[in-house]
Amino acid sequence: xxxxxxxxxxxxxxxxxxxxxxxxxxxxxxxxxxxxxxxxxxxxxxxxxxxxxxxxxxxxxxxxxxxxxxxxxxxxxxxxxxxxxxxxxxxxxxxxxxxxxxxxxxxxxxxxxxxxxxxxxxxxxxxxxxxxxxxxxxxxxxxxxxxxxxxxxxxxxxxxxxxxxxxxxxxxxxxxxxxxxxxxxxxxxxxxxxxxxxxxxxxxxxxxxxxxxxxxxxxxxxxxxxxxxxxxxxxxxxxxxxxxxxxxxxxxxxxxxxxxxxxxxxxxxxxxxxxx
Amino acid sequence: xxxxxxxxxxxxxxxxxxxxxxxxxxxxxxxxxxxxxxxxxxxxxxxxxxxxxxxxxxxxxxxxxxxxxxxxxxxxxxxxxxxxxxxxxxxxxxxxxxxxxxxxxxxxxxxxxxxxxxxxxxxxxxxxxxxxxxxxxxxxxxxxxxxxxxxxxxxxxxxxxxxxxxxxxxxxxxxxxxxxxxxxxxxxxxxxxxxxxxxxxxxxxxxxxxxxxxxxxxxxxxxxxxxxxxxxxxxxxxxxxxxxxxxxxxxxxxxxxxxxxxxxxxxxxxxxxxxxxxxxxxxxxxxxxxxxxxxxxxxxxxxxxxxxxxxxxxxxxx
Numbered sequence: 001x002x003x004x005x006x007x008x009x010x011x012x013x014x015x016x017x018x019x020x021x022x023x024x025x026x027x028x029x030x031x032x033x034x035x036x037x038x039x040x041x042x043x044x045x046x047x048x049x050x051x052x053x054x055x056x057x058x059x060x061x062x063x064x065x066x067x068x069x070x071x072x073x074x075x076x077x078x079x080x081x082x083x084x085x086x087x088x089x090x091x092x093x094x095x096x097x098x099x100x101x102x103x104x105x106x107x108x109x110x111x112x113x114x115x116x117x118x119x120x121x122x123x124x125x126x127x128x129x130x131x132x133x134x135x136x137x138x139x140x141x142x143x144x145x146x147x148x149x150x151x152x153x154x155x156x157x158x159x160x161x162x163x164x165x166x167x168x169x170x171x172x173x174x175x176x177x178x179x180x181x182x183x184x185x186x187x188x189x190x191x192x193x194x195x196x197x198x199x200x201x202x203x204x205x206x207x208x209x210x211x212x213x214x215x216x217x218x219x220x221x222x223x224x225x226x227x228x229x230x231x232x233x234x235x236x237x238x239x240x241x242x243x244x245x246x247x248x249x250x251x252x253x254x255x256x257x258x259x260x261x262x263x264x265x266x267x268x269x270x271x272x273x274x275x276x
Numbered sequence: 277x278x279x280x281x282x283x284x285x286x287x288x289x290x291x292x293x294x295x296x297x298x299x300x301x302x303x304x305x306x307x308x309x310x311x312x313x314x315x316x317x318x319x320x321x322x323x324x325x326x327x328x329x330x331x332x333x334x335x336x337x338x339x340x341x342x343x344x345x346x347x348x349x350x351x352x353x354x355x356x357x358x359x360x361x362x363x364x365x366x367x368x369x370x371x372x373x374x375x376x377x378x379x380x381x382x383x384x385x386x387x388x389x390x391x392x393x394x395x396x397x398x399x400x401x402x403x404x405x406x407x408x409x410x411x412x413x414x415x416x417x418x419x420x421x422x423x424x425x426x427x428x429x430x431x432x433x434x435x436x437x438x439x440x441x442x443x444x445x446x447x448x449x450x451x452x453x454x455x456x457x458x459x460x461x462x463x464x465x466x467x468x469x470x471x472x473x474x475x476x477x478x479x480x481x482x483x484x485x486x487x488x489x490x491x492x493x494x495x496x497x498x499x500x501x502x503x504x505x506x507x508x509x510x511x512x513x514x515x516x517x518x519x520x521x522x523x524x525x526x527x528x529x530x531x532x533x534x535x536x537x538x539x540x541x542x543x544x545x546x547x548x549x550x551x552x553x554x555x556x557x558x559x560x561x562x563x564x565x566x567x568x569x570x571x572x573x574x575x576x577x578x579x580x581x582x583x584x585x586x587x588x589x590x591x592x593x594x
Contacts, residue, residue, distance in 0.1 A: 078483065107485065108485075114483035121480070122481070122498075122499070132495075189485065
C-alpha cells in the first residue's frame with residue numbers, strides 16, 4: 001500500500017487543485033441508464049448506470065475485453081458501425097436520449113468528437129486534415145479555415161512543429177505528432193465532448209507525456225472521457241475513474257479515492273496488478 | 277539389457293549413417309538446385325521474349341509499309357482508300373473511330389462502374405457484396421462476339437426506334453455495349469482499391485460527424501485514387517483494343533468524322549477486315565495493318581505509362 005501512495009504522490013499534488021474545483025458539483029454531460037449492449041449473442045455491456053461530469057476528465061479502466069472501448073463507442077454511436085450490435089437502455093446527452101431513432105448520429109458525432117487508439121490521419125496534407133471537419137460542415141472560406149487550422153493546431157500543442165509544412169502529407173509526421181494532429185482535427189469542429197480510446201497506447205513515452213499534458217489542458221473547455229489500460233495514466237490525468245469488469249461497472253468515483261481506498265475488493269486487486 | 281542398449285545405439289547411429297549415405301545423392305540434388313533458377317528464368321522469360329518477338333515483327337513489317345507510304349501521309353491524311361485504284365493510307369479515319377468508341381464506352385463505364393464500386397465497398401452488407409461481386413464479374417466472362425450481336429441486333433434497333441437518323445451500322449451502339457462490357461472491370465478493380473482503405477480512416481471521418489457519402493467521396497475515394505485511376509486506364513486499354521463488337525456493329529466505312537450516328541471503322545476492325553481477305557501478302561494494304569497495329573500497340577503502351585505516372589502523382593499513402 002505504501003508503494004502505491006508513493007507511486008501516485010506526484011499527481012496527488014496536482015489533484016489538490018482539481019479537488020477544490022470539484023467541490024462545486026459539476027453537471028453531468030452524459031448519463032447512462034441501464035445501458036445494455038450485445039454483439040450478436042454475447043453481452044458486452046450490462047446495466048451501466050454512469051453520470052459523467054462535464055469539463056473534467058473521466059478515465060475508464062479495466063482489463064482487456066471488459067467493455068471499456070465498447071462503452072465509449074456507444075457515447076457517439078460509433079458502435080453502430082459494427083454489424084449485429086444491439087443496444088438497450090438510455091444515454092442522455094444534454095437532456096435527450098441519443099439512442100433514440102430520431103437522434104442523428106452525425107449531429108451527435110459533431111458534438112462528441114473521438115480520438116482513436118492508433119493515430120488515423122487522412123492521407124492528405126496537415127492543413128486538409130484539420131480543415132476536413134469544418135469543410136464537411138459547410139465552412140468554405142479560406143480565411144476562416146486558416147484561422148481554424150491555426151487555432152486547432154495551437155490548442156493541440158503541435159503548431160510550432162508543423163507551421164512551416166502545413167501542405168505536407170500528414171503521414172510524414174511521427175506517431176506522437178500524428179496523434180496530436182488527430183486531436184487538432186477533432187478540436188477544429190469545437191466539440192463539447194472528446195472521447196479518447198487508448199490514445200497513447202501506440203506512442204513512445206515522450207509522446208505520451210506530451211499527449212497527456214495536452215489532455216489536461218483541454219479539460220478547461222471540454223469534457224473528456226478516456227479509455228486506458230494504463231492505470232498510472234488514469235491516476236495521473238483523470239478526475240474520476242470508472243472500473244469496468246466483464247461488461248459491468250464495478251466502481252466509479254473520484255480518481256484519488258478509487259486508487260487509494262477502493263471500496264470493492266476487485267478494484268483493489270486490479271489496481272494492485274493481481275489480474276489484468 | 278546390454279543388447280537392448282546396443283540396439284538403441286545402433287538405431288541412433290543408423291540415422292546418422294542413413295544421412296551419410298544420402299550425401300552422395302545430395303550432390304546430385306545440389307546440381308539440380310543450382311539449375312532451378314535458370315529453368316525458372318526461362319519460364320519467366322517466355323512472355324517477355326514473346327512481347328519482344330511481336331514488337332520485332334510489327335516493326336520490321338511496318339518498315340516495309342513506311343518505305344511505300346510516307347509518315348506524314350499516314351498520320352495526317354483523312355483519306356483511307358486502301359483498295360482503290362489510286363490508294364491512300366490515312367490513319368485518321370480509323371483513329372477517330374477508335375477514339376470515339378472508347379470515349380463513348382468510358383462515358384458509360386466510368387460513372388456506372390465507380391458508383392457500383394462505391395455501393396459495393398461502402399454501402400452493401402457483406403452478404404450482398406458476396407452475392408453481387410461474382411455476378412458482376414460474370415459480365416466480364418461473356419464472349420465479346422455475344423456482345424457484338426447484342427449491339428447489332430438489339431441495341432442498334434432500339435436506338436433507331438428512338439433516334440431514326442442513326443445508320444444501321446454506327447459507332448454509338450458498339451460504344452455503349454463496350455461500355456457495358458467494361459463496367460465490371462472498373463467496378464471490381466475500383467472496389468478492391470476502396471476496400472483496401474483501412475477502416476480506421478473511415479472511423480476518423482465518421483467521428484467528425486461525416487455522413488457515409490461524405491466519407492466515401494472525401495476520404496475513401498481520394499485514398500484509393502491510384503487504384504481507381506489504374507482501373508480506368510485498364511478499361512480504356514481494353515476498349516481501344518476491343519475488336520469483335522466494333523467489327524460486327526460499327527460497319528466498315530472509313531470515315532473521318534465525329535458523328536456518332538455514322539458508320540465508322542476502328543483500328544482493330546480495319547485489321548480484321550484486311551487480314552481476313554482481299555489483301556495479298558506483300559502488297560501495301562497488307563503491310564498497312566502492321567503500321568496500324570504498331571500504332572495501336574504504342575497507344576496502349578503510352579496509356580499504361582501515363583497511368584503509372586498519374587497514379588504516382590495522386591497517390592495518397594496510407
